Amino acid sequence: MEEKKKIKKVKKSDEKGDAKDKQKPAEEGDQNSGNRSGTTESDKATGSTPSSVDTKDSKQQSADVTMKTIESEDRKDGRKLWLQSETYKTRPESYDTSLFKPVENDPNKKFVANNFRLNQMMEFEFVQYRVDIIPETDEKNIRRALIAKCRSHLKGYAFDGGSMIFVTRPLQSDPFEIAARLDNNPTEYKLIFRKTDLLINQ
Numbered sequence: 525m526e527e528k529k530k531i532k533k534v535k536k537s538d539e540k541g542d543a544k545d546k547q548k549p550a551e552e553g554d555q556n557s558g559n560r561s562g563t564t565e566s567d568k569a570t571g572s573t574p575s576s577v578d579t580k581d582s583k584q585q586s587a588d589v590t591m592k593t594i595e596s597e598d599r600k601d602g603r604k605l606w607l608q609s610e611t612y613k614t615r616p617e618s619y620d621t622s623l624f625k626p627v628e629n630d631p632n633k634k635f636v637a638n639n640f641r642l643n644q645m646m647e648f649e650f651v652q653y654r655v656d657i658i659p660e661t662d663e664k665n666i667r668r669a670l671i672a673k674c675r676s677h678l679k680g681y682a683f684d685g686g687s688m689i690f691v692t693r694p695l696q697s698d699p700f701e702i703a704a705r706l707d708n709n710p711t712e713y714k715l716i717f718r719k720t721d722l723l724i725n726q
Contacts, residue, residue: 650682650690652722653700658714666706670713673704689717690724 657667664685671683677700680692700717 650724652720653689653717655689656716670704
């Protein structure tokens with residue numbers, strides 16, 4: 525008999541524990557539903573409204589944001605896609621925009637612009653010459669240095685270190701020969717310029 529009483533007591537304690545466990549998730553669900561609705565017990569006690577109410581800061585933020593609607597062509601249900609893009613203010617608020625209002629023909633108002641007309645373009649021409657250097661050298665830095673030594677005779681020129689050179693005016697003679705020597709090299713080089721048929725003018 526004593527064993528049967530013990531078993532009954534254990535069963536009753538288990539039933540009480542199950543009832544408590546069932547009450548806990550129900551209470552948690554009620555709390556979550558209250559949080560989702562935006563009101564809590566503390567809010568009800570203080571009489572405060574949910575945080576979703578617009579304030580001055582939220583209105584200022586919404587004023588700086590523009591909403592654009594674009595109809596989706598891919599979707600058959602005709603829904604619209606909302607794209608949010610920020611509006612950047614590039615003009616100061618103190619800038620007077622009334623100066624750019626449309627004005628009708630008024631002879632008393634004068635407008636000044638900072639543009640001017642080009643009456644004539646500058647005339648120029650490029651003459652191509654073939655450059656032969658004796659003794660021969662294939663190093664472009666040496667060829668450029670030798671041409672730079674002849675700068676006073678060539679005036680304006682364009683040279684990439686190859687075998688051709690462009691000058692802005694014809695040389696004194698055709699062919700034109702000149703000697704040059706580098707500062708760190710005692711060897712004397714002879715440069716021969718021969719005019720080609722290519723002439724670029726404007």
